[in-house]
Amino acid sequence: MNKTKKTNKPAEKLFGLSTEEYEKISELLGREPDDFELGIFSAMWSEHCSYKSSKVYLKTLPTEGGKVLIGPGENAGVVDFGDGDVLVFKMESHNHPSFIEPFQGSATGVGGIMRDIFTMGARPVANLNSLRFGSFSHPRTPYYLSEVVKGIGFYGNCMGVPTVGGEVVFDECYNDNILVNAFTIGIAKKDGIFLSSKCEIGNIVVYVGSATGMDGIHGATMASEEFDLKKNKKRSTVQVGDPFTEKLLLEACLEAMEKKLIVSIQDMGAAGLTSSSFEMADKSGKGMIINLDSIPLRTAGMTPVEMMLSESQERMLLACEKEKFSELKGVFDKWGLNCVIAGEVIKEKVVRFYYNSKIYKTLDVDVIVNGPEYKRPVKSPAYLKEIKPLKIKSYKMPGNLNDIALKIITNPNIASKKKVYTQYDYTIGTGTVVPPGFSAAVLRVSGNRLNQNKGFLLNVSGNSKYTYLDPFTGGALAVTECARNITACGGSPAAITDCLNFASPEDPETMWQFSSAVEGIKSAAIKLNTPVISGNVSFYNETAKKDGDRTYVSKIYPTPVIGMLGFIDDVNNAVTPYFKDEGDEIYILGSLNGNLGGSLYMDIIHNDFRQKPSALDLDYETRLQNCLRSLIAKGFIKSAADISEGGIFTALAESAIANPKRTFGFAVDYDINGLRADEFLFSEFEQAFILTADKELNGAHKAAVKKILGEYGIKLEKIGTVKNNEMKINGIINLKSDTIKEGYYSAI
Amino acid sequence: MDNKKIKAGITVFPGSNCDYDVYRVLNAVFGVSASFIWHKDKVKNLKNFDFIVIPGGFSYGDYLRSGALAARSPVMELVKDYAFGGGIVLGICNGFQILLEAGLLDGVMLTNDSLKFECKDVYLSTLNTDTPFTCAVKKNSVLKMPIAHHDGNYFATDKIIDGLNKNDGVVFKYCDEKGNLSAGSNPNGSLYNIAGISNENSNVMGLMPHPERSSEKILGSEDGGHIFKSIIKYIKEK
Numbered sequence: 001m002n003k004t005k006k007t008n009k010p011a012e013k014l015f016g017l018s019t020e021e022y023e024k025i026s027e028l029l030g031r032e033p034d035d036f037e038l039g040i041f042s043a044m045w046s047e048h049c050s051y052k053s054s055k056v057y058l059k060t061l062p063t064e065g066g067k068v069l070i071g072p073g074e075n076a077g078v079v080d081f082g083d084g085d086v087l088v089f090k091m092e093s094h095n096h097p098s099f100i101e102p103f104q105g106s107a108t109g110v111g112g113i114m115r116d117i118f119t120m121g122a123r124p125v126a127n128l129n130s131l132r133f134g135s136f137s138h139p140r141t142p143y144y145l146s147e148v149v150k151g152i153g154f155y156g157n158c159m160g161v162p163t164v165g166g167e168v169v170f171d172e173c174y175n176d177n178i179l180v181n182a183f184t185i186g187i188a189k190k191d192g193i194f195l196s197s198k199c200e201i202g203n204i205v206v207y208v209g210s211a212t213g214m215d216g217i218h219g220a221t222m223a224s225e226e227f228d229l230k231k232n233k234k235r236s237t238v239q240v241g242d243p244f245t246e247k248l249l250l251e252a253c254l255e256a257m258e259k260k261l262i263v264s265i266q267d268m269g270a271a272g273l274t275s276s277s278f279e280m281a282d283k284s285g286k287g288m289i290i291n292l293d294s295i296p297l298r299t300a301g302m303t304p305v306e307m308m309l310s311e312s313q314e315r316m317l318l319a320c321e322k323e324k325f326s327e328l329k330g331v332f333d334k335w336g337l338n339c340v341i342a343g344e345v346i347k348e349k350v351v352r353f354y355y356n357s358k359i360y361k362t363l364d365v366d367v368i369v370n371g372p373e374y375k376r377p378v379k380s381p382a383y384l385k386e387i388k389p390l391k392i393k394s395y396k397m398p399g400n401l402n403d404i405a406l407k408i409i410t411n412p413n414i415a416s417k418k419k420v421y422t423q424y425d426y427t428i429g430t431g432t433v434v435p436p437g438f439s440a441a442v443l444r445v446s447g448n449r450l451n452q453n454k455g456f457l458l459n460v461s462g463n464s465k466y467t468y469l470d471p472f473t474g475g476a477l478a479v480t481e482c483a484r485n486i487t488a489c490g491g492s493p494a495a496i497t498d499c500l501n502f503a504s505p506e507d508p509e510t511m512w513q514f515s516s517a518v519e520g521i522k523s524a525a526i527k528l529n530t531p532v533i534s535g536n537v538s539f540y541n542e543t544a545k546k547d548g549d550r551t552y553v554s555k556i557y558p559t560p561v562i563g564m565l566g567f568i569d570d571v572n573n574a575v576t577p578y579f580k581d582e583g584d585e586i587y588i589l590g591s592l593n594g595n596l597g598g599s600l601y602m603d604i605i606h607n608d609f610r611q612k613p614s615a616l617d618l619d620y621e622t623r624l625q626n627c628l629r630s631l632i633a634k635g636f637i638k639s640a641a642d643i644s645e646g647g648i649f650t651a652l653a654e655s656a657i658a659n660p661k662r663t664f665g666f667a668v669d670y671d672i673n674g675l676r677a678d679e680f681l682f683s684e685f686e687q688a689f690i691l692t693a694d695k696e697l698n699g700a701h702k703a704a705v706k707k708i709l710g711e712y713g714i715k716l717e718k719i720g721t722v723k724n725n726e727m728k729i730n731g732i733i734n735l736k737s738d739t740i741k742e743g744y745y746s747a748i
Numbered sequence: 749m750d751n752k753k754i755k756a757g758i759t760v761f762p763g764s765n766c767d768y769d770v771y772r773v774l775n776a777v778f779g780v781s782a783s784f785i786w787h788k789d790k791v792k793n794l795k796n797f798d799f800i801v802i803p804g805g806f807s808y809g810d811y812l813r814s815g816a817l818a819a820r821s822p823v824m825e826l827v828k829d830y831a832f833g834g835g836i837v838l839g840i841c842n843g844f845q846i847l848l849e850a851g852l853l854d855g856v857m858l859t860n861d862s863l864k865f866e867c868k869d870v871y872l873s874t875l876n877t878d879t880p881f882t883c884a885v886k887k888n889s890v891l892k893m894p895i896a897h898h899d900g901n902y903f904a905t906d907k908i909i910d911g912l913n914k915n916d917g918v919v920f921k922y923c924d925e926k927g928n929l930s931a932g933s934n935p936n937g938s939l940y941n942i943a944g945i946s947n948e949n950s951n952v953m954g955l956m957p958h959p960e961r962s963s964e965k966i967l968g969s970e971d972g973g974h975i976f977k978s979i980i981k982y983i984k985e986k
Contacts, residue, residue: 153865157896158806160765244763244809336762423865425896427961430769444966446772571966660869 015042016221021372028367036361039305040368043271044278047224047539050371053505054537057518061525061532067494068531073283074195075116075267077533078188079495079565085445086193087456088122089185091130091497091563093538096223097238098151098180102144106151106180107241108313113182114159115267118250119316121194121257122186125429126443127156129166129182130460130499130561134175136412136748141170144178145420151241152182153423158243159250163424164432164441166460170412173464176227176543176554181499181536183460183563187445194257196276197283198264199319205277205288205343206325208332209249209315212273213298215240216311219270226504226553227543245314245337252335253316261328265318274308276317277343277351282369284319289343291354296338304355319345378515379508387469390597390611392676401677401732404605405649408682409740411600414646415747433571438658439485439641440566442574455571457491462561463645466613466685469598471513475520475560476616477685482564483528484642487625488689490575490632491566493528498535498562503542503555510539513558521560527618528625530564575632577641578658579666579692584638584722586652586666587697589631590624590688591715594679600645601682613685620687627712628689634708636701639692647682651690653727657741665737668720668729677732692722749984751779757797759827759843761787761818766804766840766960773960774801778976787823794826798983799836799880802827802843804896804958814857814899815845824850836880836979837952841897844944844954852952853945854911855904860897861937867896869969870935870957872943873923876916879950880982881975890927891920891971893957895935900956902938902945912945920944920955 014022015038025041026032033041043049051058063071069086070078076090094109114124129152134141145168156163161184199205216239256262264284266276273295281288292304298312320328325341332339346352349365398404408414421436433455434442440459445452461481467474483493498521503510525532542555568574596602597611631637641651656664672680697705698718709716720729727735756774760767767784774782785791785800794800807818818824824846831837831852839847847853860866872891874882885891904912912918920943924933934941936956944955959972 150864157865157898158763158765158809160805242809244806244811247763247765247806247809422867425865425867427867427894427896427958427967428766428769430772430961430964430967433966446769 015039015218016046016224017042021045024372036305037363039309040274040363042221043274043309044368045371046221047505049271049275051537052372053374053376053539054514055373056375057515061518061522063531063533065531066529068533071531071533072535075119077495077497078120078193079533084190086188086190087185087565088117088120088188089183089497089563089565090116090534091181091183091460091499091561092116092536093499093501094180094182095177095501095538095541097219098148099178101238102147103151104238104240106148107155108239109180109182110152110155111241111243111246111313112269113184114161114246115269117184117186118253119194119265119267120188121192122188123254124161124184124186125431126185126441126458127161127163127183128458128460128563129163129180130462131166131168132174132179132559133170134178135172136170138172138175148180149420149423155241155243157425159247160428162426162428162432164426164443165436165458168417168420171464173557176545177541177556179501179541179556179559181561183497185458185565192257194262194265196264196266196280199280199284199286199345200263201286201345201347202322203263203319203345204322204325204341205290205345206318206320206328206339207295207315207342208318208339209337210242210245210312211296211298211338212302212307212310212315213312214302214306214310217306217309219311224540226540239311239313241313248335248337249314249316252332252337256328256331259327259331261320261324261331263319263321265316268315268317270311272309272311272315273317278365278368280317280319281349281351281365287346287348287350287365289346289352289354291343292360293355293357294340294342296340304353304360376505376511377508378512380512381509387610387612390595392596392679395606397676397678398605401681402735405733405735406743407604408600408646408650409653410743410747411604412748413600414650416745417748418745419748434489434574434576439488439577440491442489442568442571444571453570453572455568457486457489457566457568459485460561460563461485462559464557464559465609466598467517467560468557469610469613471516471558472520473613473616474558475517476524476618478560478562479521479524479528479530480616480621481644482562483530483625486564486566487628488575488577488640488642490573490629491568492629493530493564493566495533496525496530496562496564498532498560500537501541501556501559501561502539505539517558517560524618527622575637575640577639577655579655579664579722580638582664582722582724584692584694585697585718586668586720586722587691587693587716587718588688589628589691589714589716590686592686592688594675594683596679596683599647599682599684601647601678617687623712624687624714627708627714630708631705634704636693636697636705637691638694641690643684643686643688643690645684647684648690649681649733653740655690656727656737657744663725663737663741665723665726666720667723670719670730672730751980752781754780754798754980754983755796756780756782757785757794757800758782759787759800759802759823760784761807761821763807763809764803764805766958770801770803770960773963774976777963777973778980780980785823787821789823791826794830794835799838799979800827800830802837802839802846804841804843807842807846813849815842815849818846819849828852831952834949834951838881839954840958840960841956844956845899847952847954853947853954854908855902855945857899858901858903859899860901865898866935867894868935869894871923871925871933872920872957873927873929874919875921876919878916879919879946879953880979881953882919882978884978884981885974888927890923890925891974892969893959893962893972895957897956900936900938902942904939909940915948917945917948918942919946919953
């Protein structure tokens with residue numbers, strides 16, 4: 001490398017590239033890049049598009065096996081659903097735009113992920129989302145919450161895709177960086193999948209959808225930087241969503257695909273025309289001519305670099321056989337959308353741009369696409385040395401546990417999110433069998449077949465506090481927690497997508513958290529046989545802050561979020577977590593650890609959650625979940641719930657009050673065997689489930705149950721009985737269910 | 749008469765998104781021969797159809813008033829002719845909004861009083877069972893159906909309300925599980941808890957809840973199916 005030539009460009013002119021990267025580009029080109037080239041490099045070499053810091057770790061994840069047909073690399077992953085059907089899904093972050101402009105940021109996040117799915121030829125059938133906001137009492141949290149939820153509803157509802165589940169978490173670590181992760185799953189025919197890698201020489205390149213405007217320029221670069229003190233200046237980097245146009249684009253694309261008019265297709269997401277043209281060319285091993293004069297514009301006089309970097313939504317680039325163009329245009333005309341010839345697929349691996357009818361630039365595909373790949377320095381975070389196992393004896397046992405229980409159940413992180421999910425249409429599509437608000441969403445494929453009972457389950461989960469305290473376990477727990485929710489409904493986990501939200505990768509401690517969390521995800525995914533088929537990394541979720549004279553960086557906790565797909569043969573056999581009948585018996589399946597480290601209880605009651613959470617025994621976890629699935633398959637189980645945030649008390653209380661038909665209670669009388677009462681009630685993420693069954697479980701079914709338990713080596717203990725409106729545990733808890741219910745549903 | 753012989757037309761506007769749900773339920777659950785009518789289809793009239801459904805969705809994105817643009821679409825001229833000739837027209841959700849905007853039903857829709865999109869199950873009290881849409885429903889029976897809308901807050905002048913009351917034009921009102929009308933059971937602030945109304949001849953009805961999403965047991969309610977069963981019964985007995 002020519003070491004004499006240091007760039008003297010100031011950092012803000014590099015659009016997020018480092019000085020070294022700029023020099024590398026100069027070396028590759030044999031000269032300094034001009035503004036057009038710099039724009040393209042800055043987008044394609046951005047963290048957001050290139051995964052330059054994460055790739056080395058992501059490569060280690062299991063991506064094959066089971067029912068996986070297509071793993072990472074395409075717009076989304078594909079899983080076999082039998083009978084010639086496939087399911088296509090992915091989760092993606094839209095954190096930075098949502099923090100700058102929460103309504104449009106979240107709306108276009110949902111729009112973007114749906115485009116990824118229908119680009120593959122799949123009709124989106126469900127959305128989920130995972131949201132993180134600052135502390136519930138932070139003055140800006142209500143604004144972010146209401147705008148993000150409105151944005152998600154605005155886009156998803158208009159598209160006619162049900163939003164069937166998700167999570168909403170409040171924590172002060174998100175005060176300066178909210179997270180919006182959007183998940184979409186679609187259904188397609190196995191022989192009707194479309195890829196971005198199928199361009200053939202001589203195909204014409206066609207631009208379809210909305211015109212290109214000035215919105216979202218440098219969006220990918222913006223999402224690859226931390227926020228500084230002038231975040232409001234970044235507003236123009238946020239895209240503006242138009243779900244109506246996307247609905248038309250969806251119908252037009254699926255119609256054109258059905259008529260076999262499309263050879264290859266890629267949506268224009270981050271870095272718009274730049275990434276779609278270069279990535280399609282690269283994946284197809286071809287080159288492309290792009291005629292910038294043909295691009296439909298919203299704003300006259302846009303420069304070539306602005307056209308290339310615009311992230312205007314609802315646009316696609318596709319390759320089509322020349323002779324089929326008029327038919328293709330007919331379809332897009334019907335839906336009132338732009339459809340113009342924008343270029344041609346060529347043999348030479350370059351993208352050649354025409355502008356004002358002349359050759360404007362020719363860029364080598366390999367040079368642009370093969371950006372840097374880093375193995376960034378890693379260092380175990382200093383704070384982890386302070387994270388010790390919890391000694392509960394040093395913390396005073398609260399006098400009145402009823403008050404504590406009420407505080408837990410009304411905590412915004414535990415309380416019902418009904419006010420959020422009722423703003424999303426979750427019933428459209430006539431496929432939602434178990435709606436939001438319970439363990440996992442259960443959907444059937446309604447199609448046009450009446451007796452179609454096979455279904456699938458969806459869940460998204462992540463716990464950043466646990467990941468902060470123990471990154472490996474936090475990563476693994478996100479996977480097992482999704483699997484617990486799906487298993488508790490009677491489903492079999494099949495595959496996952498991941499959305500990895502972290503602070504700056506340039507900080508070795510963050511990179512250590514990242515590598516450990518990925519390692520955790522990997523271990524759990526291998527053990528549970530749920531390959532990672534798609535995903536997304538969002539770094540730089542941190543903000544420079546000023547407090548008087550002091551400047552500091554506000555960073556999010558490491559937040560890996562998993563979206564999981566599971567299968568069920570007959571949705572009529574899906575189990576819900578709520579109690580069904582008074583007099584049913586309550587059981588614990590599994591074993592209790594009683595470790596309160598990292599729990600909500602320690603956080604809000606003792607103001608000290610910084611202790612080590614329990615390690616996960618992945619071998620035990622697999623046996624436990626297989627055991628529960630076997631018991632459910634036999635039809636023995638009437639309700640099943642896992643023990644997550646808020647501990648056993650919360651699991652029992654939710655099971656008692658969540659039945660839409662009536663309110664139940666419980667009487668639990670259980671030998672807690674050396675545990676302190678608070679450890680029993682509130683320790684979280686136990687490797688155990690709360691089940692209910694009628695008396696036959698311990699009667700007529702006794703032998704069959706014993707056999708299943710023996711096979712997996714899992715313990716089942718009766719702890720109590722389903723009651724009417726009262727919650728009683730061992731004489732330490734005595735509450736009215738109505739009181740708990742009132743608090744649970746009205747807290748947020 | 750075989751259900752298969754009954755022909756239903758489902759209008760499709762750009763942005764309709766419950767069209768396929770209605771299509772599926774009519775064909776697969778009730779065995780009716782339902783087909784789509786694209787808003788620009790060049791058909792002379794709709795006389796071949798035994799009834800027309802205007803499904804829900806966000807026609808034209810509802811970027812103007814909900815339903816306002818669709819109401820001025822060419823196919824709505826045909827729907828009007830069809831309705832004036834006594835044809836049965838059912839508007840669901842956005843379809844109800846379109847019927848109001850087209851002047852086939854009286855009144856207007858305001859934004860929900862919560863100012864939010866509301867998706868939930870509601871209960872409906874059936875006030876008039878002497879319509880093609882409710883003739884298979886027992887009077888005052890309570891039906892459970894989901895709503896999913898942003899602008900379902902029905903409003904009308906006193907004169908319109910008087911007219912509706914005189915003609916038994918208020919077909920459904922929001923109520924609680926037991927059938928009691930109360931403010932608490934009104935999900936959107938709708939005037940007098942009105943959820944569905946018909947025209948004077950009761951051949952045109954609009955309602956905000958979605959019967960097509962509550963016609964199968966697996967979805968938690970089959971009550972919406974009574975509306976489709978009523979239409980089928982009415983056509984068979986006509």
